[in-house]
Amino acid sequence: MTGVVIVGGGPAAHRLAARLVGYGHPGGVTVVGAEPRPAYHRALLGSVLDGTLDAGRLALPALPAEVRQLTGVRVTAVDRARRTVRTGDGRALPYDVLVLATGARPRVPPVPGLETGPGRLAEGVRAVRTAADCRPLSEGPVVVLGGGIRGVETAWALSGTGQEVALVHPAGHLMERHLDAAGAAVPAAWLAGRGVTLHLGRRAAEYTPGKVVLDDGQVLAAGTVLLCTGTVAETALARASGLDVREGVVVDALLRTGDPRVHAIGDCAEHAGAVGTTVLQAWEQAEALALTLTGRQRPYAPGRRVLRPRTPGKDMVVLPPAGPARPDNTDGTDDIDGTVSLLDRAGGRHARLVLRDGRLHEGAVIGSPSAVAAVSRLYARDEPVPADLLALLTGADGAYAGDGTLPDEAVVCHCNNVTGKALKDAWHRGAHDEAALARATRATTGCGGCASVVRRLCTTLADDGDDTPAEGATP
């Protein structure tokens, strides 16, 4: 048999090739990658950029010798009828199974001057996508375009090196897909504290080498412009081959396209309406497909994976929505219970959790290491949340100063300034119901808002059977 041809040289392709060999795939495995070097760990490119990691250390482990690797080779066409792919260097590679792992390319925002031609970035402009993007930066300030997770990570990494950094983001706050405005204020403060200048609610209007002009006319000096404006799935090959493409190459639970001999995984694939994966999800897909292709059919079910933006020294976790909310048949709304949030501006802490059926559906926790750890665990395991959510979010011990009732010294009736102790004393002097307590203390005779507390106090005292003198009861 001719075997499996994998198109793409990224982590998804790498993991699939390694697993196919590991699981004893009987046919050949060929990986065709357009980049001039073997697969590497793309998610760590930011660490190369800020100098904490050498580019050479990004490489993923060498693939087994059984895998045929073609690097720097572009696949130009797929002939599905003949089950053959054609390459830019004139080869024709036959396949039994074709796997598209073509990944994604940076999205270039439509700003005049960023590109000199289709797909050709202007001098001083780069994405953080390929190893080539991590060559040393030019002199001068860096302007990061995009304030999503990648933009925040990049600005964080560079600002730690003494680099002058400005971040431009069209939304009113950072990471708006994952955080509300109050939550985003926390990482914004972190970045500002590292000297990053934030331009929120602003777009780049024009780029000329050396400077970025914003839509409000501000001019930012820019030795380098880094694009952190998201990615676009690489689907040209799939589209040209007549496969179903929406945002990505559409695949079913077995990661199959409409052609049962063609699969897609990783950033180029669109599974269950979602395109774009984390490297962990890409690896999960590679794992599932390797099992399926070696005879152990394994549908891909996305795991509950938290996102941990890399801001070393500061803790942050994003919980992506755990599947779509299910419509509730009774009133036409969905089955979300509600939200719980914590905001501690001075302490730099924020949390927002969306609950469904008493479990974590979605959310974010920022600035509290213990809460980040506890919430991540509950989310990943899909476990019920504890009753005391404040303690969960603050990392407190959950101990409180009483039994939930008012202490004796607390004022019960504010209209008449009557304390719990005064009420208890009156009860011990014989005022055993609400009316008698009202006559004795005037409690409840103002706005009446305290009546429920007074009634409860009567019940509690009666249940206690406690009619010893006041002195004894309230030492």
Add this chain to the structure above:
Amino acid sequence: MTTRTLVVAGHGMVGHRLVEEMLTHDRHGRWRVVVLGEEPRAAYDRVALSSLLDGATPDDLALAGPDVLGDGRLRLRPGTTVTGVDRRARTVTCDDGTETGYDALVLATGSRPFVPPVPGRDLPGCFVYRTVEDVAAIRAAAVAGREAVVVGGGLLGLEAANGLRLLGMRPRVVEMAPWLMAQQIDEGGGRVLAGAIERLGVGVHCSSALHAVGAGPDGRADRVELADGTVLDAALVVFAAGVRPRDELAAPLGLERGGRGGFLVDGWCRTADEHIWAIGECAAVEGRCHGLVVPGFRMAETVARQLVDGAGEPFAGADGSAKLKLLGVEVAGFGDAHARAPGAIEYVREDRRAGTYAKVVLAADGRTLLGGVLAGDTRAYPVLRGLTGRELTASPDELLTGAAGGS
């Protein structure tokens, strides 16, 4: 022992609280109390004013029972306005020409409704909402089925809107702030409140400034124009846009006023004249006026204690806690509802199914309750308000759901 005379200028809720405190604590009858009230009736529960549109009568609201009214130490003179004071002679002059000597004078003149200075504010069909007479006039002018506008989306404005609804009118509320009851509650609570108010059939226009009241062909108010150009039909307009202290006696008496008006008093509610105090909404205690009744009660108690015992505690300040309860709408704010204390932590629960919103504001220690907002379900209000300034006695989740202590 000679009997001394206390003259109370004003017989509102706070003036009456002073009377009650005096009669209760002055066991030896050393004081006689003269109350000069501008309104034609004795003190009544102004907070419950709206109940007049829901079946209550003015008598139901009366605060003074027969025991107080029949007390020989008290002389009540409704319909009497104080026009002047001779501080040296220690006499009070009234609009009926009488002069009354005093040993102690307590100013409890309250406040007057603030009416924004816009064209048309004096047209027939424009009302304020403060007295029994105001409510009677609104009732007489109401036209069932017609639109009405309430200017002001605070506690009073919402009560007025509900009253108009009970009279069969179709009220809308116009509020300058971005949400309703902005003094007492936060934006999240305001969202729940606006939804509930709209479900009652009351229109809500926030972030809206009043531009003018327009007249119809008959010369009566028939519409309200907003600053953004919106025109709202309004056969009746009620102004409930806040109050201003009734401090017009300050100038003739030569007493100092606070920065925002009100008789300037110290923490014991004393003016610069050792024989004159001021309490309630007309008092600027250490410069600050308080527009709610409970702080006024505390001031009355402070002054009564000084007069009776020559002692007592100073006014300790009071929070702006307030609760609104209209048909199907419950919201409350208490303590530091806006989390203004340095280091304050906000904990918020929104229950989408129940349509409720609850915020608890804690001190930086994460344990001491500073305040909060409740919307949609206020059962936890009395307990949380009582705990304000103290350590939590259970988790906020427990306290909010009523699991602690039941309810």
